[in-house]
Amino acid sequence: MKLFIKTIIIFCIPVIILVGVYVWGDPFKVIHSYDIYLSDYIMLSRGYVSTKVFLKNNKDYHYNSFIFGSSRSTAFTCKEWQKYLATDCSAFSYGAWNESIEGILRKIQFIDSMGNIIKNAIIVIDTDMTFKKNNNSIDNDHYLISGKTFSQFHLKYFSEFISNFRLMRTCVDYKLFKTRRSYMKDFIGMNIGDLDPINNDWLPNNEDKIIKDSVEYYSKSINKFYKRSKTEMESGTQINSDDSLKLQKINLIFRKQKTHAIIIIGPLYDQVRFNKKDLQILQSVFGTENIFDFSGINDITENMYSFSSDAIHYRGRTGNRILKSIYKLPQSTMK
Amino acid sequence: MLFNSIDFAFFLPIVFILYWFVTNRNLKAQNLLLLIASYFFYGWWDWRCLLLLIIISTSNYFVGKWIDRNDLNNKKKIWFTAGLVINIGILGIFKYYNFFVDSFVNLISLFGYNLSKASANIVLPLGISFYTFLSLSYLIDIYKKNLDADRNIIEVLLTLSFFPIILAGPIQRPSSLLPQIAKKRVFIYDQAVDGLRQILWGLFTKIVIADKLALHVDDIFHNVSAYSGSTLLIGIIFYSLQIYADFSGYSNIAIGIGKIFGFNLMQNFAYPYFSRDITEFWKRWHISLTTWFRDYIFLPISFNVSWIVKNDRVIFIKTEMFIYIVASIITWFLTGLWHGANFTFIIWGMIHGFFLIIYQWQKSPRKKLFKKFGITNKNPIVIIIETLITLIIVMIAWVFFRSSSIHQANLFIAGIFSSSLFSFPQVLPKKVILITILFILAEWLQRNKQYALQVENVKYRIVRWGIYYGIIVLIFLSLGDSQQSFIYSKF
Numbered sequence: 075m076k077l078f079i080k081t082i083i084i085f086c087i088p089v090i091i092l093v094g095v096y097v098w099g100d101p102f103k104v105i106h107s108y109d110i111y112l113s114d115y116i117m118l119s120r121g122y123v124s125t126k127v128f129l130k131n132n133k134d135y136h137y138n139s140f141i142f143g144s145s146r147s148t149a150f151t152c153k154e155w156q157k158y159l160a161t162d163c164s165a166f167s168y169g170a171w172n173e174s175i176e177g178i179l180r181k182i183q184f185i186d187s188m189g190n191i192i193k194n195a196i197i198v199i200d201t202d203m204t205f206k207k208n209n210n211s212i213d214n215d216h217y218l219i220s221g222k223t224f225s226q227f228h229l230k231y232f233s234e235f236i237s238n239f240r241l242m243r244t245c246v247d248y249k250l251f252k253t254r255r256s257y258m259k260d261f262i263g264m265n266i267g268d269l270d271p272i273n274n275d276w277l278p279n280n281e282d283k284i285i286k287d288s289v290e291y292y293s294k295s296i297n298k299f300y301k302r303s304k305t306e307m308e309s310g311t312q313i314n315s316d317d318s319l320k321l322q323k324i325n326l327i328f329r330k331q332k333t334h335a336i337i338i339i340g341p342l343y344d345q346v347r348f349n350k351k352d353l354q355i356l357q358s359v360f361g362t363e364n365i366f367d368f369s370g371i372n373d374i375t376e377n378m379y380s381f382s383s384d385a386i387h388y389r390g391r392t393g394n395r396i397l398k399s400i401y402k403l404p405q406s407t408m409k
Numbered sequence: 410m411l412f413n414s415i416d417f418a419f420f421l422p423i424v425f426i427l428y429w430f431v432t433n434r435n436l437k438a439q440n441l442l443l444l445i446a447s448y449f450f451y452g453w454w455d456w457r458c459l460l461l462l463i464i465i466s467t468s469n470y471f472v473g474k475w476i477d478r479n480d481l482n483n484k485k486k487i488w489f490t491a492g493l494v495i496n497i498g499i500l501g502i503f504k505y506y507n508f509f510v511d512s513f514v515n516l517i518s519l520f521g522y523n524l525s526k527a528s529a530n531i532v533l534p535l536g537i538s539f540y541t542f543l544s545l546s547y548l549i550d551i552y553k554k555n556l557d558a559d560r561n562i563i564e565v566l567l568t569l570s571f572f573p574i575i576l577a578g579p580i581q582r583p584s585s586l587l588p589q590i591a592k593k594r595v596f597i598y599d600q601a602v603d604g605l606r607q608i609l610w611g612l613f614t615k616i617v618i619a620d621k622l623a624l625h626v627d628d629i630f631h632n633v634s635a636y637s638g639s640t641l642l643i644g645i646i647f648y649s650l651q652i653y654a655d656f657s658g659y660s661n662i663a664i665g666i667g668k669i670f671g672f673n674l675m676q677n678f679a680y681p682y683f684s685r686d687i688t689e690f691w692k693r694w695h696i697s698l699t700t701w702f703r704d705y706i707f708l709p710i711s712f713n714v715s716w717i718v719k720n721d722r723v724i725f726i727k728t729e730m731f732i733y734i735v736a737s738i739i740t741w742f743l744t745g746l747w748h749g750a751n752f753t754f755i756i757w758g759m760i761h762g763f764f765l766i767i768y769q770w771q772k773s774p775r776k777k778l779f780k781k782f783g784i785t786n787k788n789p790i791v792i793i794i795e796t797l798i799t800l801i802i803v804m805i806a807w808v809f810f811r812s813s814s815i816h817q818a819n820l821f822i823a824g825i826f827s828s829s830l831f832s833f834p835q836v837l838p839k840k841v842i843l844i845t846i847l848f849i850l851a852e853w854l855q856r857n858k859q860y861a862l863q864v865e866n867v868k869y870r871i872v873r874w875g876i877y878y879g880i881i882v883l884i885f886l887s888l889g890d891s892q893q894s895f896i897y898s899k900f
Contacts, residue, residue: 075429075596082605085874089881225415229888237886 092236099245101261102231110271120145120269120276121170121177125184125216127274128166135272137166138191142181143198144173144211146340146386148276149393150196158401163193167274172211175204179320180212180219182327192331197324199339199356201348201369205312280382281390288379298385299343299378306347306371313352321359328360335360336400341368341375341392343385366400410453412662413615420450421666428670429596436593440563443670447572451535458534461499466569468495469544470562473551477558485552492548500541503534508750536576538747542701543569547583549705556584564590573663573670577656579677579697586672594671603865604668606877610862611661613880617887618848619655621841622647629836630811633820638830641821643837648811649804650845653682656695661860680856685795687764687802698747702740710736733769737762753809753818760806844883 100106103118107130111123128137139159141150152165159165168181178197185192203209212220217227235241244258254262267278284291292299313321328335337360339348347370356365374380380392410417424446432438452459472492479485501509517523547569550556567590568583629636629644636644660677667674681694691699714732723731738759745758778784784791805822812818855861862880867873 075598078596078598078601081602085877088878223414223416229415233885233888236882 092242093232095242095246096232096235099249101235101241101245104228104231111269117171119171119214121173121211121215121219123269124168124170124181124274125219127269127271128168128185131272132188132190135164135166136190137164137185139163139165139194140182140185140192141165141167141169141196141198142173142178143169143196143340144200144203145169145171145276146200146203146388147173147196147198148278149340149388149390150198150338150397151275151390151393152270152273153275154390154394154397155196158397159194165194165273167270167276169198169274169276170211170215172203172209174206174209174211175317175320176209177212177215177219178204179324180215180221182324184219186327186331192328192333195328195333195335197335197337199337199348201309201339201342201346202344205317205352207312278382278390284379284383284389292378292383295383295385298383299381302343302345306345308347309349309352309369311349311351313349313355318355318359321355325359335364337365338396338400339365339367339369341372341380341388341396343375343378343381345369345371345375347371366396368396410450412659413612416453420446425669433596437561437563439594440561440567440590443571444563444567447567447570447575450572451570451575454535455532458532461503461534461537462540462570462575463566465496465499465540465544466566467562468492469547469569470565473548473558473565476548476551480554489548489552493545496541496544496548500537503532503537505746505750539578539580540569540575542580542698542747543574543583546580546701546705550582550584556587560587560591573666574674577659577663578695579660579663579675580701581674581697582701585675589672596671599865600671601669603863604665606862606865607661607665607668607860609665609877609880610860611658611663611665612884613658613862614654614661614848615658617880617883618845619651619658621887622651622654622845625836625838625841626651626811630817630821633817633824636824636835637832638825638827639832639834640836641824642830643834645804645808645811645821645825649682649800649807650849652807652810653678654848676859680852682800682803683796683853683856684799685792686799687761687768690799690803691761691765698744702744706743707736707740710739730770734766737766737769741765748810751813752815753812756815756818757806757810760802760809764802 097105102122103111104122107126111118111127131137139152139155141147141152141155143150147169148167150167152167155165156163168185170177170181182192182195199205213222213230214220217224220227222230235245240257241261244261247253247255248258248262266280267276269276280291325335327333337356339353339356348367353365353367368374374388374392374395378385379389381388410420424442427442428439432442448459448463451462469492472488472495475488476485476492479488547556547565551558564587565583568586571581571586571590574581626644626648629640629647633641657678664674664676675697677695677697679693679696681690684690684693711732714735715728718728718731721728726734741758741762742755743758744761745755748754748757779786808821809815809818812821851861855863862876864873864876867876
């Protein structure tokens with residue numbers, strides 16, 4: 075028996091070291107709790123961080139107004155939205171990178187199960203993302219949202235850690251010597267923005283650069299702003315019966331909670347219009363007056379400065395403009 | 410609790426330490442510990458189903474005693490029948506109630522009567538088919554006097570709920586497990602190391618092979634009409650490998666766990682896809698179930714029919730063949746039904762039954778034909794052709810096994826045999842195919858061993874450990890994908 079135990083211990087040493095390094099380095103920030111989740115180390119799962127921040131602050135801030143959606147929903151900040159809400163409203167940006175309708179539903183169900191009041195909600199829909207099939211973004215989300223077990227959740231991240239040798243090396247090297255080296259560039263020094271520790275707003279750090287010299291800033295990525303057709307294209311139908319059921323489930327919670335819900339179909343650089351049939355489904359579920367469609371060719375999408383330099387996301391100021399138009403006019407006039 | 414979960418990774422070492430370090434001097438304490446661990450393991454999933462397991466195993470203990478006690482009078486048969494009714498009744502209610510009710514209502518509707526369906530929302534307890542079969546063997550063996558019922562209750566309860574085999578076998582007969590439980594176990598280094606190696610191989614086949622293939626199989630089977638014949642063919646090849654890797658993986662883990670606790674559990678798989686005929690396939694696939702059906706269903710039916718039929722021929726068929734056909738049809742109908750409450754499983758069973766009958770029927774003409782043309786049984790071309798034919802039969806049957814309905818299975822088979830069979834497959838995951846080929850190669854090279862990772866004869870430890878670490882890394886790399894439960898634990 076002694077020989078057996080000794081052999082097992084010796085055999086397990088490399089595995090124990092690996093697990094130890096992972097727990098100590100915590101590259102995805104999923105092991106320990108943090109006051110502030112900065113993203114300069116590696117790109118964190120915003121879905122996970124959102125739930126962590128929500129759980130941490132909910133008791134103190136009693137969130138009752140929520141913004142849901144993908145990275146594009148970060149253009150809508152709680153700080154700006156709060157201007158249009160009643161004084162007793164406490165807003166929280168509950169988004170996730172590549173968020174799907176499944177992820178949005180689960181988050182709303184989670185908030186509801188936590189006993190929170192949902193007074194106001196903004197759901198940001200992407201023509202090319204929200205209803206996309208095989209969107210597995212929920213896999214990276216917090217286990218309370220994804221429905222995975224605690225162990226499945228951690229195994230997933232651990233597996234990601236050991237599948238990338240450079241990440242492992244970076245984790246040890248940077249933790250020990252706090253020095254940024256060239257090989258670490260995929261994981262450290264991304265520094266593209268911060269997350270607000272209270273309302274979880276994404277605060278991109280390129281906005282200052284754009285304001286300072288937008289011509290110079292956009293010139294570096296001008297090739298991303300390709301020439302678009304003058305004829306408006308329409309996306310294919312995406313909302314199937316499964317998605318429709320999810321939308322109805324969302325609406326059921328909203329009706330129960332008497333939520334004032336706004337559904338925003340975001341503006342995209344490709345100017346593809348959200349499918350008419352899909353739009354009708356959204357309208358039939360949430361009411362025509364609550365749907366605001368900014369897709370297709372319009373003032374916002376015509377202007378390249380509405381978008382970030384990646385041409386994929388729209389800027390915070392675009393989000394502010396949209397909010398302003400929504401709260402000024404009961405129905406969108408941006409057709 | 411699943412073998413491929415983190416929870417189990419904590420559970421097993423704790424039980425191991427308590428078993429060999431705390432309770433090792435007292436056999437009763439060791440057995441009690443294993444029983445508690447087994448209940449904990451099973452109850453982790455759903456404590457209500459644990460209650461059912463305790464009720465079934467306890468009632469079988471007492472029924473067994475009463476059968477034994479009334480050996481010399483008529484009550485023996487009554488208690489035995491009562492025991493069978495309890496076990497089959499519980500299995501029927503929990504597994505087949507909705508199936509039978511719905512089938513009955515559908516049948517009645519064919520005659521113009523409309524009855525409302527009274528489907529019930531019944532939770533299917535994990536492994537119920539396995540532990541009721543264990544219980545049935547226990548009672549049958551006592552009834553046939555192959556087993557002594559005068560045992561310690563803890564030993565019997567442990568036999569009927571031993572955690573490595575409770576969810577998906579091997580269906581270790583109580584006549585073989587009880588004596589091991591009743592005897593003091595000794596720690597043997599080589600056996601324990603072999604057990605760990607077998608667990609590692611089981612985890613590898615489950616997590617790296619079966620779960621990876623499952624992602625593509627699920628997609629293809631959910632979108633049958635959207636895929637070409639060539640893709641559907643890939644789908645069924647993948648599924649054939651997935652179910653083998655999944656179930657043999659489970660069995661290897663179970664047997665490996667048995668070994669580290671000092672038990673010898675029966676081999677459940679012996680490289681079945683390398684079989685050259687369907688009979689051989691069933692001698693190598695799910696051996697514990699096949700032998701169970703052989704001993705408790707097929708042979709008793711054959712025996713009884715042979716008593717009834719006294720003529721040389723029945724409807725132009727030789728009596729021997731007739732008995733084989735009757736026994737096969739009943740056995741394979743029940744084998745199919747055992748797997749699940751769906752007509753697809755029954756058809757799967759009947760396909761195998763049919764080809765087993767065909768195989769039996771052609772044995773003699775085949776022999777004559779081979780003799781006439783001077784072909785030996787060891788001719789490699791014949792072996793390859795026969796192995797391929799066996800594989801094709803098995804794979805076609807798997808289509809029914811995997812499909813949610815007969816309609817879907819027909820659609821799948823029609824899709825395979827369409828002109829699009831010759832188009833380029835829409836799903837061709839290169840990495841998965843590469844690792845699966847390596848897996849098949851390992852299985853082929855090690856086909857004379859109990860499992861493919863039995864590399865204890867490799868001289869250098871560094872090579873052996875290198876192989877183990879390589880497998881562990883592959884397991885860790887695959888853990889990120891969604892964790893799948895074992896296919897057979899649902900039966």
